[in-house]
Amino acid sequence: xxxxxxxxxxxxxxxVSSLCLAQTDQPPIKEDxxxxxxxxxxxxxxxxNSEGRVRASISxxxxxxxxxxxxxxxxxxxxxxNGVWTGESGPQDEGFHYYQLWIDGAAVPDxxxxxxxxxxxxxxxxxxxxxxxxxxxxxxVPHGQMRQIFFPSESTxxxxxxxxxxxxxxxxxxxxxxxxxxxxxxxxxxxxxxPEQGKTMFIMDNLIAEGKAKPFxxxxxxxxxxxxxxxxxxxxxxxxxxxxxxxxxxxYIDATFRTLTDQPNRAMAGLSMGGFETxxxxxxxxxxxSHIGLFSGGSISADDVNNTPGFKEKVKLVFVSFGSRExxxxxxxxxxxxxxxxxxxxxxxxxxxxxxxxxxxxEWQSWRRSLHEFAPLVFRD
Amino acid sequence: xxxxxxxxxxxxxxxVSSLCLAQTDQPPIKEDxxxxxxxxxxxxxxxxNSEGRVRASISxxxxxxxxxxxxxxxxxxxxxxNGVWTGESGPQDEGFHYYQLWIDGAAVPDxxxxxxxxxxxxxxxxxxxxxxxxxxxxxxVPHGQMRQIFFPSESTxxxxxxxxxxxxxxxxxxxxxxxxxxxxxxxxxxxxxxPEQGKTMFIMDNLIAEGKAKPFxxxxxxxxxxxxxxxxxxxxxxxxxxxxxxxxxxxYIDATFRTLTDQPNRAMAGLSMGGFETxxxxxxxxxxxSHIGLFSGGSISADDVNNTPGFKEKVKLVFVSFGSRExxxxxxxxxxxxxxxxxxxxxxxxxxxxxxxxxxxxEWQSWRRSLHEFAPLVFRD
Numbered sequence: 001x002x003x004x005x006x007x008x009x010x011x012x013x014x015x016v017s018s019l020c021l022a023q024t025d026q027p028p029i030k031e032d033x034x035x036x037x038x039x040x041x042x043x044x045x046x047x048x049n050s051e052g053r054v055r056a057s058i059s060x061x062x063x064x065x066x067x068x069x070x071x072x073x074x075x076x077x078x079x080x081x082n083g084v085w086t087g088e089s090g091p092q093d094e095g096f097h098y099y100q101l102w103i104d105g106a107a108v109p110d111x112x113x114x115x116x117x118x119x120x121x122x123x124x125x126x127x128x129x130x131x132x133x134x135x136x137x138x139x140x141v142p143h144g145q146m147r148q149i150f151f152p153s154e155s156t157x158x159x160x161x162x163x164x165x166x167x168x169x170x171x172x173x174x175x176x177x178x179x180x181x182x183x184x185x186x187x188x189x190x191x192x193x194x195p196e197q198g199k200t201m202f203i204m205d206n207l208i209a210e211g212k213a214k215p216f217x218x219x220x221x222x223x224x225x226x227x228x229x230x231x232x233x234x235x236x237x238x239x240x241x242x243x244x245x246x247x248x249x250x251x252y253i254d255a256t257f258r259t260l261t262d263q264p265n266r267a268m269a270g271l272s273m274g275g276f277e278t279x280x281x282x283x284x285x286x287x288x289x290s291h292i293g294l295f296s297g298g299s300i301s302a303d304d305v306n307n308t309p310g311f312k313e314k315v316k317l318v319f320v321s322f323g324s325r326e327x328x329x330x331x332x333x334x335x336x337x338x339x340x341x342x343x344x345x346x347x348x349x350x351x352x353x354x355x356x357x358x359x360x361x362x363e364w365q366s367w368r369r370s371l372h373e374f375a376p377l378v379f380r381d
Numbered sequence: 382x383x384x385x386x387x388x389x390x391x392x393x394x395x396x397v398s399s400l401c402l403a404q405t406d407q408p409p410i411k412e413d414x415x416x417x418x419x420x421x422x423x424x425x426x427x428x429x430n431s432e433g434r435v436r437a438s439i440s441x442x443x444x445x446x447x448x449x450x451x452x453x454x455x456x457x458x459x460x461x462x463n464g465v466w467t468g469e470s471g472p473q474d475e476g477f478h479y480y481q482l483w484i485d486g487a488a489v490p491d492x493x494x495x496x497x498x499x500x501x502x503x504x505x506x507x508x509x510x511x512x513x514x515x516x517x518x519x520x521x522v523p524h525g526q527m528r529q530i531f532f533p534s535e536s537t538x539x540x541x542x543x544x545x546x547x548x549x550x551x552x553x554x555x556x557x558x559x560x561x562x563x564x565x566x567x568x569x570x571x572x573x574x575x576p577e578q579g580k581t582m583f584i585m586d587n588l589i590a591e592g593k594a595k596p597f598x599x600x601x602x603x604x605x606x607x608x609x610x611x612x613x614x615x616x617x618x619x620x621x622x623x624x625x626x627x628x629x630x631x632x633y634i635d636a637t638f639r640t641l642t643d644q645p646n647r648a649m650a651g652l653s654m655g656g657f658e659t660x661x662x663x664x665x666x667x668x669x670x671s672h673i674g675l676f677s678g679g680s681i682s683a684d685d686v687n688n689t690p691g692f693k694e695k696v697k698l699v700f701v702s703f704g705s706r707e708x709x710x711x712x713x714x715x716x717x718x719x720x721x722x723x724x725x726x727x728x729x730x731x732x733x734x735x736x737x738x739x740x741x742x743x744e745w746q747s748w749r750r751s752l753h754e755f756a757p758l759v760f761r762d
Contacts, residue, residue, distance in 0.1 A: 040503050041571075041607065060487035065443060083486060101489075105464060106441035108482075108489040115496045115503060122421055122496060138531065138540055145545075146529040148582075152521060159519055164526075171637055174555045190422075201529075226422065256552055 029053060029088055036113070037127045038096075043112040045086075052094065052128045056101060056110060057086040063104050070099035070126070093325070094130035095365020096197050098123060116197050120188045120226060125197060130365060135372050136199035141209035142168035146201045151221075151252040155243045160221060162249065163195045164257065167208055167215035177258045179216040179265035179379040181291075182245065183371075184223045184274025191222045194371075197364045203372050213375040216267075219253055221245070225273050233273070238280040246285055264316065267378050269293025271367045279304075286314040291378045293319040295370035296326060296362055299338035302348055311350075318345055319374045321355040323366035353377055410434060410469055417494070418508045419477075424493040426467075433475065433509045437482060437491060438467040444485050451480035451507070474706070475511035476746020477578050479504060497578050501569040501607060506578060511746060516753050517580035522590035523549035527582045532602075532633040536624045541602060543630065544576045545638065548589055548596035558639045560597040560646035560760040562672075563626065564752075565604045565655025572603045575752075578745045584753050594756040597648075600634055602626070606654050614654070619661040627666055645697065648759050650674025652748045660685075667695040672759045674700040676751035677707060677743050680719035683729055692731075699726055700755045702736040704747035734758055 033047035033055050045057040056068040061083025067074040070089050077087035098118045101110050109115055113124040144167045150159040167178065183200070185193035194200045200218060207213035224241040254261045268289045270278040275297015282289040283304065292300070292315060299320045305311045320342050327339075342354035355373045357366040414428035414436050426438040437449040442464025448455040451470050458468035479499045482491050490496055494505040525548045531540040548559065564581070566574035575581045581599060588594035605622040635642045649670045651659040656678015663670045664685065673681070673696060680701045686692045701723050708720075723735035736754045738747040 042501070058487055058489075060485055062446060063444075063485040063487060066487075103484045103487050103489065104441055104444040106439055106444060106447075106484050106489075108439075108484065108487075108492050109496075111489050111502065111504070115490075120423070121492065123492070140533060140540060143531040143540065148527040148529075148576075150519065150524040159521060159524065195529075 037129075038114045038125050039112055040114060045112045046110060046124075046126055048126065048128055049088075052091040054089040054092060054099065054126055054128075055086065056089075056112075057084060058101060058103075058110065058112070059084045060103055065102070065104055067102040068099065069102055069107070070097055074102065092126075092128045093360055093363065093365065094128045095360055095363055095368070097126055097128065097363065099126055100124055117190050117192050118188055118197070132369070135206060136202045136368055137206070138202055139206060139209070141205055143205050144168045144170065144201055144208075146195050149256070151249055153244055153248045155240065155248065160244065160249075161191055162219055162221035163191055164220075164253070165195075165200055165204060165218040166257070167217070168205060169215060170217075170258070174258075177260045179214070179267070180253060180257075180259050181216055181218045181267040181269060181378065182250075182289075183218050183220050184268070184270030184277055185220070185225070186270075186272030186274050186297075187225045187228065190226070191220050194218075194220045198371065199368055200371065203368060204375065207372065207375050214379050216379055217253075217257060217259060219249065221249055223270070223274055223277055225277070233276075236276075238277060241277060242281050242284070245281065246288060250288070263287055263314065264290045265379060267291035267293065267317075269295065269319070269371075269374060270297055271295040271370070272297050272362065282315075283308050283311075286310055290314060291317040291319075293317075293321075293370070293374045293378070295321050295367050295374075296323060299336065299341040300345060301336050301341045302344040305345065305348060305350065312348070315350065317351050317353070317377055317380075318342070319353045319355070319370075319377060321357065321366070321370040321373065323357045323360040323362060325359070325361040326366070327356065329361075418510075419495045419506050420493055421495060426493045427491060427505075427507055429507065429509055430469075433472040435470040435473060435480070435507055435509075436467065437470075437493075438465060439482060439484070439491065439493070440465045441484055446483070446485055448483040449480065450483055450488070451478055455483065473507075473509045474741055474744065474746065475509045476741055476744055476749070477506055477508055478744065479506055481505055498571050498573050499569055499578070513750070516587060517583045517749055518587070519583055520587060520590070522586055524586050525549045525551065525582060525589075527576050530637070532630055534625055534629045536621065536629065541625065541630075542572055543600055543602035544572055545601075545634070546576075546581055546585060546599040547638070548598070549586060550596060551598075551639070555639075558641045560595070560648070561634060561638075561640050562597055562599045562648040562650060562759060563631075563670075564599050564601050565649075565651030565658055566601070566606070567651075567653030567655050567678075568606045568609070571607070572601050575599075575601045579752065580749055581752065584749060585756065588753065588756050595760050597760055598634075598638060598640060600630065602630055604651070604655055604658055606658070614657075617657075619658060622658060623662050623665070626662065627669060631669070644668055644695065645671045646760060648672030648674065648698075650676065650700070650752075650755060651678055652676040652751070653678050653743065663696075664689050664692075667691055671695060672698040672700075674698075674702075674751070674755045674759070676702050676748050676755075677704060680717065680722040681726060682717050682722045683725040686726065686729060686731065693729070696731060698732045698734070698758055698761075699723070700734045700736070700751075700758060702738065702747070702751040702754065704738045704741035704743060706740070706742040707747070708737065710742075 033049045047055045066077040066085040077085035110124040115122045116125040147164045153160045268278045275294035345352035357369040360366040414430045428436045447458040447466040458466035491505040496503045497506040528545045534541045649659045656675035726733035738750040741747040
């Protein structure tokens with residue numbers, strides 16, 4: 001018994017000392033925090049340091065517990081003598097992340113940040129500066145326009161919002177007509193996703209200025225993704241959105257903008273559930289769409305090609321992409337390995353491209369990069 | 382002494398009973414609350430009832446005090462057995478109001494509402510249904526577009542954002558050119574004010590559909606109002622913004638859009654500090670602007686006219702407006718009574734209009750109505 005207790009004591013001491021060692025060994029947090037690019041005007045917090053840690057800070061003098069909640073982990077903030085709570089997250093992947101604060105059990109947006117729609121809510125977002133952030137930076141180049149429009153929808157008995165990106169030269173040469181890409185957000189998001197956190201306008205303005213992409217129009221509307229019931233993706237009915245997109249939005253766009261209205265000049269792409277929608281709609285409407293992009297949203301297999309009459313003649317591009325962490329964490333599903341599917345399509349003579357975004361997960365940095373890779377490939381003769 | 386105590390008791394009883402009576406006399410809050418039009422998708426709260434009361438509700442199980450803060454009054458919320466706090470404000474004026482929640486001393490946006498920029502922050506807004514809300518409703522009429530653009534600004538060494546409203550027929554007849562109104566927000570706001578809480582697009586679409594306003598372009602950019610120091614309005618220097626507006630934005634708009642570029646076809650208007658800016662800029666640039674609108678932002682006096690060479694020949698419209706509560710609460714200032722100033726201008730032969738928004742204060746309902754009154758008067762031959 002005595003030996004047992006002694007052994008237990010040694011074990012406990014070992015644990016305690018290793019905990020202390022662990023704490024001593026942990027390198028200190030780098031004190032090079034800077035106010036974030038997505039902060040509200042004039043706000044000092046949130047901040048991000050060179051390790052990709054987020055430092056949040058909020059005045060809550062009477063609170064007993066305040067936490068920063070990012071990438072599914074909650075980090076405790078610590079109160080100072082003025083009632084201001086401050087604390088840091090662990091290092092985050094580069095790119096954009098949604099986050100929130102918890103104040104005594106209430107989940108609220110951080111009053112220091114700008115707000116974005118994702119995870120089914122308007123809430124805080126943060127931008128971990130990325131090594132390649134230059135491609136979506138606001139630069140002194142000719143700019144296109146991001147237009148908010150409302151189009152009539154008989155099937156849903158309302159006017160529906162869409163955003164339309166027109167390229168820089170659209171208002172210069174009034175005789176020129178342009179190809180159109182229909183670009184979809186994911187589940188829990190809406191039509192603001194691509195224009196805001198997706199940085200669509202800056203990505204396209206920069207690519208066009210560098211001569212790397214043909215000027216084309218991009219149309220973004222709500223994909224009717226968020227009314228889905230629990231476990232309902234399997235039973236998801238694409239028909240209502242397909243009606244809005246193909247029968248209502250496309251005719252409106254072709255009547256309102258100077259578009260090229262033939263099948264070779266119309267593309268559809270989407271991220272996550274928007275990729276799922278893209279696959280469902282394009283394969284059923286190959287007289288309407290010629291270019292297909294799936295960003296973190298499944299892939300197209302040789303079986304899909306074989307089961308879709310006219311695929312090889314009508315489809316001019318299949319682009320499939322993922323964040324590298326999605327492929328690392330993959331546990332089956334998706335109807336076959338997407339990289340192998342892409343290779344099989346190429347083998348079968350389809351213009352098939354596969355792209356992996358390095359060191360990113362199922363998040364916006366993967367999708368910004370996907371658009372940046374996709375845009376130069378689309379509408380090429 | 383006994384009489385004294387008896388008297389005190391009677392007095393106390395009187396006070397207590399009158400307090401009870403007061404409580405009994407108070408009519409119960411009307412239980413016809415409905416989720417608000419500015420709620421986030423699918424959110425049940427905040428709600429508004431037919432008295433104009435706002436009911437807020439938030440889950441905060443560990444909080445000890447939660448308040449709704451609207452129109453400079455804080456209302457206590459009450460916690461239920463599930464940790465959800467709920468409570469109501471007093472009746473509010475019809476129209477749009479900024480508000481926030483306090484959770485144990487932290488001022489945060491309500492996670493149930495959409496967010497708007499005002500009072501120097503992106504935060505919650507609520508819409509008390511107005512008797513005249515039809516004029517800014519989304520209707521099944523031809524819609525214009527609200528375009529986000531970035532224009533180069535040498536003086537501030539960056540690309541600056543603006544929103545440009547183009548009328549419904551702008552993309553139909555590509556030979557037609559349009560007059561332009563430059564429209565400014567107030568202090569603590571930014572270029573999102575008029576497109577979002579101002580409802581500019583719906584107001585114009587509806588007026589044009591009814592044939593009540595000529596189609597024209599509206600340009601909204603940040604008025605550089607918010608860097609002002611405490612007590613600094615008196616020392617406010619209009620030069621930096623005047624340079625951006627007159628020397629940079631106007632030439633860009635005239636080069637990019639199909640505008641009528643002569644003085645008779647260019648107007649400027651603004652609300653509150655944006656009205657102050659409008660007066661400063663237009664009176665110095667009467668070869669650039671012909672139509673002037675000041676919404677809750679001062680007025681133009683006969684002295685102003687006399688001290689501005691060419692005013693009578695060059696100015697085609699002076700429109701001045703206020704919310705009725707602003708005039709009720711007025712305690713001098715503004716360089717003379719605005720209604721008397723308007724009358725004096727009319728007397729002097731100026732096309733002068735004065736408008737009072739009924740039962741509204743220094744808030745957006747006054748300014749929506751002001752735009753709705755101003756737009757039919759501007760650019761008339």
